[in-house]
Amino acid sequence: MTSRVTDESRRRLLLALAGTGALAGLEALLPGYARGAPLTPRAGNAAQVNGGVPGPVLLDFDVRRERVAIAGGHGSGITINRSIPAPLVELWEGQQAHLRIHNHLDEDTSIHWHGLLLPFQMDGVPGVSFPGIAPGETFEVRFPVRQSGTYWYHSHSGMQEQKGLTGPLVVHPASPHRVTADREFVVMLNDWTFDDPHRIMARLKSSGEYYNFNQRTVGDFFDAVEKEGWAATVRDRLAWNNMRMSPRDIADVTGATYSYLMNGLHPAVGWEGVFRPGERIRLRVINASAMTYFNFRIPGLAMTVVGADGEQVEPVDTDEFQIGVAETYDVIVEPQADRAYTLVAESMDRSGQALGTLTPRPGMRAAVPDLRKPPQRTMMDMGMDHGGMAGMAGMSGMTHGASASKGMDHGGMAGMSGMNHGASASKGMDHGGMAGMNHGAMEAGGGMGPVVGQHGPGDHGPGNINVAETLRYRLGEPGTGLEDVGHRVLTYSQLRNVRPMRDQRPPSRTIELHLTGNMERYMWSFDGVKYSESEPIDIVLGDRIRLVLINDTMMEHPIHLHGMFMELENGQGDRLPFKHTLSVLPASRASLLLTADEPGRWAFHCHLLYHMDAGMFRVVRVAPAEVLSHV
Amino acid sequence: MSDSRIVSCGLLTLALALPSLATAGQHGRASVDSVIPEGPLSAHSGSPADWPEPLYDDAIFSQVMVDRLEYRDSAGAPNAWLWDAQGWVGNDTQRFWWKSEGEGPINGGSPESSNLELLYSRIISPFWNLQAGVRQNFNPDPDRRFAVIGLQGLAPLMLETDTALYVSDDGDVSMGAEFEYDMLLTQRWVLQPRMEVSASLQDVPEYGLRQGLNSSEVGLRLRYELMREISPYIGVSHERDHDHDESTTALVVGLRAWY
Ligand SMILES: [Cu+2]
Numbered sequence: 001m002t003s004r005v006t007d008e009s010r011r012r013l014l015l016a017l018a019g020t021g022a023l024a025g026l027e028a029l030l031p032g033y034a035r036g037a038p039l040t041p042r043a044g045n046a047a048q049v050n051g052g053v054p055g056p057v058l059l060d061f062d063v064r065r066e067r068v069a070i071a072g073g074h075g076s077g078i079t080i081n082r083s084i085p086a087p088l089v090e091l092w093e094g095q096q097a098h099l100r101i102h103n104h105l106d107e108d109t110s111i112h113w114h115g116l117l118l119p120f121q122m123d124g125v126p127g128v129s130f131p132g133i134a135p136g137e138t139f140e141v142r143f144p145v146r147q148s149g150t151y152w153y154h155s156h157s158g159m160q161e162q163k164g165l166t167g168p169l170v171v172h173p174a175s176p177h178r179v180t181a182d183r184e185f186v187v188m189l190n191d192w193t194f195d196d197p198h199r200i201m202a203r204l205k206s207s208g209e210y211y212n213f214n215q216r217t218v219g220d221f222f223d224a225v226e227k228e229g230w231a232a233t234v235r236d237r238l239a240w241n242n243m244r245m246s247p248r249d250i251a252d253v254t255g256a257t258y259s260y261l262m263n264g265l266h267p268a269v270g271w272e273g274v275f276r277p278g279e280r281i282r283l284r285v286i287n288a289s290a291m292t293y294f295n296f297r298i299p300g301l302a303m304t305v306v307g308a309d310g311e312q313v314e315p316v317d318t319d320e321f322q323i324g325v326a327e328t329y330d331v332i333v334e335p336q337a338d339r340a341y342t343l344v345a346e347s348m349d350r351s352g353q354a355l356g357t358l359t360p361r362p363g364m365r366a367a368v369p370d371l372r373k374p375p376q377r378t379m380m381d382m383g384m385d386h387g388g389m390a391g392m393a394g395m396s397g398m399t400h401g402a403s404a405s406k407g408m409d410h411g412g413m414a415g416m417s418g419m420n421h422g423a424s425a426s427k428g429m430d431h432g433g434m435a436g437m438n439h440g441a442m443e444a445g446g447g448m449g450p451v452v453g454q455h456g457p458g459d460h461g462p463g464n465i466n467v468a469e470t471l472r473y474r475l476g477e478p479g480t481g482l483e484d485v486g487h488r489v490l491t492y493s494q495l496r497n498v499r500p501m502r503d504q505r506p507p508s509r510t511i512e513l514h515l516t517g518n519m520e521r522y523m524w525s526f527d528g529v530k531y532s533e534s535e536p537i538d539i540v541l542g543d544r545i546r547l548v549l550i551n552d553t554m555m556e557h558p559i560h561l562h563g564m565f566m567e568l569e570n571g572q573g574d575r576l577p578f579k580h581t582l583s584v585l586p587a588s589r590a591s592l593l594l595t596a597d598e599p600g601r602w603a604f605h606c607h608l609l610y611h612m613d614a615g616m617f618r619v620v621r622v623a624p625a626e627v628l629s630h631v
Numbered sequence: 632m633s634d635s636r637i638v639s640c641g642l643l644t645l646a647l648a649l650p651s652l653a654t655a656g657q658h659g660r661a662s663v664d665s666v667i668p669e670g671p672l673s674a675h676s677g678s679p680a681d682w683p684e685p686l687y688d689d690a691i692f693s694q695v696m697v698d699r700l701e702y703r704d705s706a707g708a709p710n711a712w713l714w715d716a717q718g719w720v721g722n723d724t725q726r727f728w729w730k731s732e733g734e735g736p737i738n739g740g741s742p743e744s745s746n747l748e749l750l751y752s753r754i755i756s757p758f759w760n761l762q763a764g765v766r767q768n769f770n771p772d773p774d775r776r777f778a779v780i781g782l783q784g785l786a787p788l789m790l791e792t793d794t795a796l797y798v799s800d801d802g803d804v805s806m807g808a809e810f811e812y813d814m815l816l817t818q819r820w821v822l823q824p825r826m827e828v829s830a831s832l833q834d835v836p837e838y839g840l841r842q843g844l845n846s847s848e849v850g851l852r853l854r855y856e857l858m859r860e861i862s863p864y865i866g867v868s869h870e871r872d873h874d875h876d877e878s879t880t881a882l883v884v885g886l887r888a889w890y
Contacts, residue, residue: 108683119661127685128676144659156685203859205692205723206889210859217815242787244758462724465757518757520785523723530723532689536677541663599663601677603685615688619676623666631667631677 047263047271049090049170049184049284056096059089061111063155063165064104070164071259071266075194077164078105078155085188085264085288086153086167093148094174099141101133108132108157111141112562112603113169114326115151115310115580118143120600123562125156128603128619132157148173149310150284150328152188159197159290162609166190166288171310178498179306179315179332181282185273189296189323189345189354191258191289192266201522201610204252208519211254214349214374215246239379245466245554247377249519250480252555252610253291255351260292262345262354270365271356277338281358282306283331287323290609293348293556293583294323295482298358299369301341303331305490311565311578314496321490322348322479324558324583326607329490333358340366348480348556350374375481380448381554383455383468383587449473453550453589460528460552464516468552468587475570475590479583480556493570495577501567503595504574507546511537515551515559515584515606515616523614524606530615537604537618539596540625547592551584557611558583561620563602566592581607596622693720694889699852701885702737703868708879709736711743719752728752728762728783733770745769748779748795759784766797772838776800789813804832805840816853821862825850844873854887862887 061080068077068084080086091097103109110132112124122141126132133139148171155165168186193200203210216237224233240247263271275281283303285296297303297320305316307330315332323329323345335341340359347353350371357365453471460467478489517524526534539545547566549559560581567576569591576593584590599622606616621628671680695718703711717730733745750764759782766777781795791811798804807829814822827848831840852866863886871878 118659121661121665125685127673127683128678131679131682146659202692206694207859213818215815215818217817219817238788241789244785244787244789462754462757520758521723521754530688531675531686532684534675536675598660599666600661601666613686613688615686617686617688619678619685621666621677623663627663627667631672 047088047186047188047273049088049186049282051090051172051184054092054095054172054174056098057089057091058098059100061086061099061101062104063101063109063111065106065163068164070264071192071194071261072268073194078109078160079164080167083264084164085190085261086165088186089153089167089169091145091169091171092174093145093171095145097141097143097145101139101141103133103135103137103139106135108134109160109165110139110155110157111153111165112156113141113151113153114560115149115328116143116169116171117146117563117565117598120563120598120602123600123602124153125562125603128601129562145171147171147310149307149312150186150286150330151310152286152288152326152328154288156603159201159609159613161288162191162193162197162200162290164190164192168284168286168288170284178312179282179330180280181332182279183273183275184282184284186263187271187283187285187296187343187345187356188263189285189287189289189292189294190261190264191253191292191347192261193253193257193259195257197290197609200253200257201613204522204610208252208522209246209249211252211256212246212248212250213254213256214248214250214351216248243382243384243466244520245377245382248374249377249554250349250375251291251293251347251351252519252522252608254349255347258292258347258352260289260294260345260347260352260354262343262356265356267353267355267368271343272362273356273358274362275335275358275360277336277360279334281333281335283333283343284328285323285331286328287325289325291325293325293479293558294345294354295348295479296321296323296329296343296345298333298341298343300366301333301335301358303333305495306330306332308495308577309565309580312498313577314498314575316490316494316496317488318490318494319487320478320482320485322482322583324556324581324607326558326560326581327583340364342366342368344369346371348375350481372481372485377480377554377586380470380472381480381586382466383470383472383552449476449588455550455552460514460516460525462528463518463521463523463525463530464514464528464552465518465520466552466554468550470587471550471589472585472587473590474585474588475568477585479585492568492577493572495568495570496572497567497575497577500574501576501593503544503593505544507544507593509543510546510548511539512548512550513618515549515553515557517553517555517611517616519553522610524608524611524616525614526616526618531617532615534618536601536621538621538623538628538631539594540628541596541599541622542624543596545594545596547594549582549584549590549592551586551588551590554586556583556585557616558607559605560607561594561602561604563598563600564594564596564622566594568592599623689722691720691722694718696889698887699885700888701864701883703881703883705879705881708881709738711736711881713883713885721752724754726752726760728760728764735770742770744771750779750781752783756784758786762795775838777805786810799835801835803835803840805845806830806832819856821854821856823852823854823864823866825852839874841874846873847871850883852883852885860889 110124110126120129123129151169154161168188259266265271343356345354449472452473475492482489513526516528565578602620604618604620605612697716699715713734715732719726719728728750730748733742735742746768748766750762752760752762755761762781768775777797783793786792794808809827811825848870850868852864854862854864856862866883869880
C-alpha cells in the first residue's frame, strides 16, 4: 500500500513536471532536449502552481548524478526525479509533510528546506542538523507545515546546488489567500555552469578576478580623462590601486562561465507562461542561484510586490527589484493587453540575463532589452568617504559612536535622534538632500543612505582586506546598479509586514557580526574568523535579540539564518518585515530582531555558495540557559 | 485526482507521520534536550564529533605558475631560453612555496644559471606573505646554497612584488627583488612592465660579485589571455650586468601558463 501511495506521488510530480509546458503547444516549440519521455533527464521544470485540495503530502526525491541536456549543451548534473531544477513541491499549511530523500549518488547528499519552520533535525544541513545522507541511504523528513508562502529547497552538501540540486517549494495557506490570483507561476532563477564547482573554487583561490571580464582598461582610463579631466582620473585610479581593489568587482563568478536559467531554461529557449489578458497573475520569483544577484523587471508591465521571503507584505507597486541569492519575492501582475511580455532577470554585474515570456499565445515573443551598462563600486561602498561627518547629533545608543551628518540636510534625519542603535531610521529618509555629502565618488547617483556609524578599532586580521570606516544605513537604496534606471525600484525600506510584530519586547542582547573577506586570497568569514576557527553562537531560548550586521567588504552578502525568521529594522514601526535572508550592502550596517523560539542548532551563513564554503558560516545554538550552560 | 485517493493518501501519510510528531513535539519544534547531544562534540558546530563538518573551509589548494617560458633573441649575444616558474600548496594561511628560474643558450651547453627555492610561506597581512627557506643554485655554481627570507605579495598601486634576502653558506648577503604590473589594454590584452634587480651587500670576488647592484632587468611584455590560464606573449627585455658593465637587449616570445 505504501508503494501505491509512493507511485501516486511520483505520478503527481511527473504531472507537475509535464505542467511546465502544460501547454502542449509549447512542447513543440521546445528544442529536442526538453521534450521526450518524462523520465529522461532534462532541464525545464514545473512552473505552473497547481494548488488543489489541501492535505498531507508524501513525496519521494530520488537524487542522481547524470548527464543532462541543459543550457544548450550536455553536462553532468545532479537531478531530483530526473529533473533540473528539481520539481515544484506544493505543501499545505496546517498539514503534514513527509518527504523521503533517496540518495543514488556515490557521495553524501542532503536537502535543506529554505525558509521553512521545522524541527532542526529535519533542516538538512549535514554536520549541523543531521549527519547527512550516505550513498544508497534514504532520509525521511516529517514535519507539520506551520506557514505558507514561496520557498525553495536545495542541497547543503558538496556544492551540489551549483550542479542543479535546487527546487521551488510553495506552501498554500490554510485559509484563503489575502491576495487572490487567477494564475500562479514559479519563476525560479539559476546560474548554471558546466564546470566543476570545486574547480571554480580552486580558480578563485588562485585568482579572485578569474571570472571578471569587465575590468578597467586603458581605454576606460582615457574615457574618464575625457569626462573628468586628468587630475580627477589619476586621483581616482591611484586611490583604487592603492587600496588594491577594483570598482568593477561586482560578482565573483559571472556570465563568463554561467548560463542564467529561468525555470531551468536558458535565454535562447526562454521559459513561457501563458495567460489570458485581464487575469491577475502571481509570480513567485525565487533566486535559487549559487552566486548571482538578479535585477528582475517586466518591461511594459508594473508589478505589485505582495510577499518577501515567503511572508506577506503590504502591496508595493514597483517596476524592478533586485533579488539577492536565496531571497524570494511574490509579485502580482495584471497584463491587460493581448501581447507578450518579457521577463528579464539581469545578473547584477550585467554579464548575462535569464529570460522568459508571459504570453497570451504560445510562441509569441516580446522585445528583449539589451544588457545595461555594468555598474561600478564607489568609495562609499568601501566605507572610505569621510565627507559630511561633522556635527554628529542625537544618535544615542549607537554601538560605534554617534555619527549622523549635519551636512546631510534632509528631513528624515530628525527622526533619527534618540533612536535605539540608529539602524531603524524612518522611511522618510529618501535620497533627497544628500547635497552636503559631496565627495568625489558621489556621482554614482541615486544617493547613499545616511551615515549611521563608524567602524570600531580592529581590522579583523589577514582574512579581511577592507574596514568600512564609515557605515551607512542603506535599506532605502535600490541596490547596486539600479540607482539611475529611471523607473521605480523596490527598496528594503518599503517592505511592511501585513501583521504587527508578535513580540514587542525590547531586545535583551545585541549580537554584532562583521562580514569580512579577502578577495585577493578568496577568504570569507565573519569577524575575520572562518567557520573552522569558530564556535557556535549561543542564544537563550525565548530571548529577544538584536542582530547587527556590518559589512566591511565591498560587495553584497545575502546572509541567511535557518529555522527562524528575522525582523528587519527598516523603519516600519511594529510592522517590520520578516526575512530569512538579508542582502547586506557594502559598507552598511543593518539590524534585525529575532525571537529565538526554535530550539536547535541552526546554520547561519552567507548564501553565496563559494563564500559559505570558504568559511562565512556559523552555527547558532538556541536552547534554554540551563542547557547551554552545561556545554 | 480523485477525492478518495487524496483522503486515503492523507490518512496514510498522517499515520506515517505520527512517530515524527512524537519526536518533534511542541507543534513541530525540536525538544530542547536534542540541542546539546551526549558525547563528544565538534567545537564549531556543537554536533556529535563523529559527524562530518558542514563544510571544509581549511582545504588544501595549489597552483603552479609558469610566469615566463620564453625564447630570447638578443642582438650581439647568443639567443637564449629562459624559465621562471613557481607554485604553492597549502591552505589560506600557510603554504609550501617553490620557485625556480633558469636561463641558457639555445645552442647546446648547460644552463648559464638556474636555481630552485623551497620556502615556507605564511600570510601576515591581507596582501603579504612572509617566506623563509633555502635556495640551491645549480648553475653556474652548483655548490652554492643560501638561506632565504622574503616578502611576497601585492603592494599598493597593484604591484606584484617578490623580494628576498639571501645569506650564502659562506655568510655573504645579497638581495633580489621583482616587480610586475598588469596594465589591461582590453579584457584579454595585457601589457606587463616588469623590473628585476639583484644586489650584493659585500664583494664576493670568487663569484665575481661586487658590492652594490649586480644586475638589473627591465622588460615589457604584451600577452593575450586565450583563457586566464594560457597566455602567449611577446616583448622586449633589457638586461644589465653591472659587475661587468655589459648590457643586452632581447626580443622575447613566450608563454605564461598556470593551473
Ligand atoms: Cu558572502
